[in-house]
Amino acid sequence: MAEKWPQNSNVTTAPAAVGRIDADRSDPSGPSPRRRALRRFLHDPIALVGSGLVFLMLILAVLAPLIAPYSPDKQFARGINALGVPVAPQWHMPGFFLGTDSLGRDLLSRIIWGARVSMEVGLIATAIAVSIGVFLGLLSATTSARWSNILMRFVDVMLAFPFYLFVMLLVSVVGHASTWVVILVLGVLGWPAMVRMVRGKAVLVREEQYVEAAVASGASRARIMLKHLLPNVLPTILVFSSLTISTNIMAESGLSFLGLGVPPPTPSWGSMISEGLQVYQSAPWILIFPGLALALAMLGFNLLADGLNDALRT
Amino acid sequence: MNRNIWDYIGRRVLWALLTVFGITIINFAVIYLVPVNPAQVIAGIHAPHQTVLNIERALGLTQPIWVQYGIFLWHLLHLNLGYSYFAHRPVMQMIGQALPNTMRLGVAALVAELLIGVTVGYIAAFHSPGFLDRFLSIAAIGGMSVPNYWLGTMFIYLFAYRFPIFPLYGQGWANLVLPALTIGITGAAWYMRLLRTEILEIVHANYVRTARAKGVSERRVAIRHVTRNALIPVITLAGMDLAGLLSGVVIIETVFGWPGIGLMTWTAVQNLDIPTIMGVVLVASSLIVLFNLVVDVLYAFLDPRIRYD
Numbered sequence: 110m111a112e113k114w115p116q117n118s119n120v121t122t123a124p125a126a127v128g129r130i131d132a133d134r135s136d137p138s139g140p141s142p143r144r145r146a147l148r149r150f151l152h153d154p155i156a157l158v159g160s161g162l163v164f165l166m167l168i169l170a171v172l173a174p175l176i177a178p179y180s181p182d183k184q185f186a187r188g189i190n191a192l193g194v195p196v197a198p199q200w201h202m203p204g205f206f207l208g209t210d211s212l213g214r215d216l217l218s219r220i221i222w223g224a225r226v227s228m229e230v231g232l233i234a235t236a237i238a239v240s241i242g243v244f245l246g247l248l249s250a251t252t253s254a255r256w257s258n259i260l261m262r263f264v265d266v267m268l269a270f271p272f273y274l275f276v277m278l279l280v281s282v283v284g285h286a287s288t289w290v291v292i293l294v295l296g297v298l299g300w301p302a303m304v305r306m307v308r309g310k311a312v313l314v315r316e317e318q319y320v321e322a323a324v325a326s327g328a329s330r331a332r333i334m335l336k337h338l339l340p341n342v343l344p345t346i347l348v349f350s351s352l353t354i355s356t357n358i359m360a361e362s363g364l365s366f367l368g369l370g371v372p373p374p375t376p377s378w379g380s381m382i383s384e385g386l387q388v389y390q391s392a393p394w395i396l397i398f399p400g401l402a403l404a405l406a407m408l409g410f411n412l413l414a415d416g417l418n419d420a421l422r423t
Numbered sequence: 424m425n426r427n428i429w430d431y432i433g434r435r436v437l438w439a440l441l442t443v444f445g446i447t448i449i450n451f452a453v454i455y456l457v458p459v460n461p462a463q464v465i466a467g468i469h470a471p472h473q474t475v476l477n478i479e480r481a482l483g484l485t486q487p488i489w490v491q492y493g494i495f496l497w498h499l500l501h502l503n504l505g506y507s508y509f510a511h512r513p514v515m516q517m518i519g520q521a522l523p524n525t526m527r528l529g530v531a532a533l534v535a536e537l538l539i540g541v542t543v544g545y546i547a548a549f550h551s552p553g554f555l556d557r558f559l560s561i562a563a564i565g566g567m568s569v570p571n572y573w574l575g576t577m578f579i580y581l582f583a584y585r586f587p588i589f590p591l592y593g594q595g596w597a598n599l600v601l602p603a604l605t606i607g608i609t610g611a612a613w614y615m616r617l618l619r620t621e622i623l624e625i626v627h628a629n630y631v632r633t634a635r636a637k638g639v640s641e642r643r644v645a646i647r648h649v650t651r652n653a654l655i656p657v658i659t660l661a662g663m664d665l666a667g668l669l670s671g672v673v674i675i676e677t678v679f680g681w682p683g684i685g686l687m688t689w690t691a692v693q694n695l696d697i698p699t700i701m702g703v704v705l706v707a708s709s710l711i712v713l714f715n716l717v718v719d720v721l722y723a724f725l726d727p728r729i730r731y732d
Contacts (some may be wrong), residue, residue, distance in 0.1 A: 266445035400573035408568035
């Protein structure tokens, strides 16, 4: 759509944008809001611990082959004692630092490789959910009331499904479990909440004068969505994404725990905990350590979300 | 005004019915995509072809999809969710047996969540800003980050095996303690954060300042003005939460062997018992819609502003 005013002039965006920044800024000549958000983030111990944990998990996931002492699938004859009981954690090297599982595999190596599945599912499923959710959310905020209503009613219906039950239904319909099935199911089920969140914010921004000015000056819908709404909704998206990653990591592990997620022998924290529940009387470490890893990963993304929320003041 | 509220409730009920209708369509569409032939599942893998065909005809699987959906909807109107392929019993009857157990667990879990969440949230808010508030707020994020089913397995290990305080695998009240606590501890964080935020906002509200200026005692302000108002959103959250809990805490029920609809669904998934899975999903999502409806209607009575929306 042709614009009446030159594309890059600040005529459409400047007045209101200045107004917003000024309102948010005590000293007009001070650092930009982005800078100040970054500074707040770097001075927040919670945010830093969260980022550290997330970074650690990503490193484990990416460098698993280099960091893990053994192959996650290797079954050691000395990993099971004469009574068939797994080896308890050994605090000396080379040994089994966190013990072995009931097939005589090194638990530490499996936990490190398990980070890979968790991060894969957490990040990709969230990326899918966020992409669909942000697109539809912005679309719904800019489209006619009628289409927007139809979309939001559909979102309501999707949100009424109990998450785990619906995932179980979907996974059993697909007939077999695999990492990609889990990623797709979580991604496809995750977007309705995102749509609602994004729309809620975008509708408020839409009422701002500078957006009205852009509309009046004939800016295309795509331009309004990308240039005016998206930057304002971005903080909310970041915070919510971080929380969603944590939820998805939990969901993947939960499905694997139920035997509906990542199939063996791929190491997943959830299936390790499920195995731990079988043998906790003789080998409680199989129950304890994968759960700790899982909790730390979730804690990382939750703290990160909290830190982002404080820094960006969403 | 009165007319307004009934208008609102009418619209809300209509909308809930439409949502349930949408749920049946999606549910049916998902089932229709199943690559497995239900007739084959019932007949067994080695059944002769003719048997499979007969069962297909008996189930109406040879009819066009909209006819099948029509029949499905017709049965649904008569509260008939079909027969379990595996248990060979009406799905409605199975749900009827399992749902009370899920309800017991759901209510117990909600009570645990509220007791922990409201207490901690209250303490944190009235010590804000300060060390205790900061500590409790971080602890709440920690609570949100513990996967509840893992906490459940740890409770089994610690309090049923290492220190056998609570019994395992049974349906008595003592069996309810560990699963309810598991959900309570991990779920309390949401209540704590919500209540804390609400209280901190209300403390600065004009009507609280007015009350103080009038010379109302601090105690009375805290109870009558602050706590009362701060509890409203907590109750909303509890209503929605209860809907979620009643729709089956699948993993927790599986971990503790609690015979509710979650465990029932898990068993059904193992056996590819499609009518049972479908029935549970339908009933559970309808329950969620119903609870949201009830919460909204109660709200409309409590808060006049909503009626004008």
